[in-house]
Amino acid sequence: MSGWIKKTLVVALSAIAVGCATSPTGRNQVLLFPSDQLAQMGQQAFTDMKQKQNVSRQPVKNEYVECIADAITPYVPESVYDGKWEVVVFDEDQVNAFALPGGKIGVYTGLMKVAQTQDQLAAVIGHEIGHVIAQHGNERMSQGALVNIGTQAVGQILAANEVPQTGPIMAAIGLGVQVGVQLPYSRAHESEADLIGLQLMAQAGFNPRESVDLWRNMEAASGGQRPPEIMSTHPAPQSRIQSLQKNMPEAVSVYEKTSNRPDCR
Template sequence: MKKTYSALFIAGVLLFAGCGSVPVTGRKQLSLVSNSEVLSLSLQQYGDFIKSAPISTDKANTALVQKVGRNIAIAVETYLKNNGYADQLSEYAWEFNLVKSSDVNAFCMPGGKIVVYEGILPYTQNETGLAVVLGHEVAHAVAKHANERMSQQVATQYGTAAVGAALSGSSAAVQQAAAAAIGLGSQYGILLPYSRKQELEADKLGLIFMAMAGYDPGQAASFWQRMAANGSSTPEFMSTHPSDNTRIQQIQKDLPEALKYYKGVSSGKTNNAKTSNQWKF
């Protein structure tokens, strides 16, 4: 009985000490892995990827990806600064790359390293559609979904009561967790298979972030509908990603909140810059 109480006490202490919260949504999340370790591992993997990736030679679309990415990153950093998260700004060194690949995909590594595949551009169609994708990927970074997933993997591998010992004085446990949490996507890249909860949270935050940058979040559902036409038939319960219908329905529910942050013109091609004090909500 004493051992049981001891294990529960240790578990409670670890969970309390390793609990963070997501900006904007406020959701509590498990955070056992340090940001520095996650960033170190991800930068190494991202560097290896960029060295071998076929970077796009399409100058116009590359410039568009970088433009939209910068607009969203600036808006998000302004929000973080004005809402008590200024200490997190040093964690981000935003980089937006377009890769020559027919894959309909995009991914984000911790620290703000984001890659878009050319194959998704026919579905984004315009600047606002691209903002949907980049807002979603930026959201994964800001919500620290990679940290959360690695923390969950550590807890699963070692058991809650053993997490402290596993993480003390060595990053071996983190490296093993990263290997399990990060899967190989296609021949070109590394993808983090986030949970359905994290994906839907990234959708919601993505709507808000694109709205902060002056892009109309009302166009997000149309993008996902175009993606749905290209979707696989994998049942939702077998996939880490939500089904297309679930995603679109949730986006429609989240839209009214996102529109509170939207001050721009719904042109689909332009965005309006915001002053530094406009994102104090």
């Protein structure tokens, strides 16, 4: 690829690297969408999911998950959401959970086989709420909008100058954006949510040390069937464990100072 094409690509995508906001861990962010719009979208998506997926009718599981969530959500800044969070358990085998803007939390029963204690499940719920606190959904949407603008601009310049091999060049740009921009952003989001979740669970009185056990369980449950970290939207479990351990002393200090000790068994 010639120098002027590279320069054009850099100019077209440079806005991605310019932050107009700052995340809870100090990262620069581009946030183009109003928070109330994201909240409306989250609430609508949650309503749709409840209609299309199997909602658990088992009181014990629902009360267990809601107990953990209720212990954590008071520590979410009111600027993020100041109401009662809605918690739903989906009766599906997925090893997954999520939180959405607008005060929504979903947990799949498959996750409860891997998150074996209340502290481990608290690590997951704290992590998912961390995505909402850090406005990762807004950041990803904003990033996608800017990438589309940038790549369309490059394509128009290539076509206007009758550059040969335009198709392959644009395909290479697409892959470069995915590997060089979108996937690292995803991994950064996951790592950031881990650290926010670590603090939330400690504040709520859940043992933060069990977050490490959770990711060991996750790695075991995956059976080693993971893509290389550079091609994955999530950091490798060992990378997550190392990051959590690095930040563990502060979280343990918070945990030991709080008198909270939830009993959600």
